[in-house]
Amino acid sequence: MEKTITIQQAAAQILAEHKKPLKSKDLARLAQERKLVAPSAAKDPIQSLSQVIERNIRLDKGNKPRLMFVETPTGRCIALPAWYEKKKEEKQEKKEVIHQKVEKVEISIPVDILNKVQLYQTSFKLPSVEAAIVQLTKKGLGAAANDLIEKLKIELEGL
16 A cells, blocks of 8 residues: 555645645645545545645644745745745845944924924824934935936036
């Protein structure tokens, strides 16, 4: 008698080999074709196994090894979480590098301008007055970019 594994184990093994997300029906079909899982008495074994994979993920019961749903250009597929945890860690590392480049600046702002900044903060539901100032500064710099470029060109030509 051949040794079989659970559909969840088979799906994880197939995903690891293919190194890309696959539809649950494709995972079930491959598991059946390779005889990784016990034969099913269901009318439509592939549909039945596919539903087991999806139910395990959805209910997070029997989801061992852990699989997850992901959206792909071809629709919802099944993937190994490790593929996405690496990307998440890389994004976090990039975020930390960005945060390392921040400098603290203290400035005095007239009360009437501060009131306007606070109104802006409240209107756009920003977390702090500082966040509002940063956003307004970015917008201002973006609007003034062409003037700034022209000014720099003139200064560079004078060198």
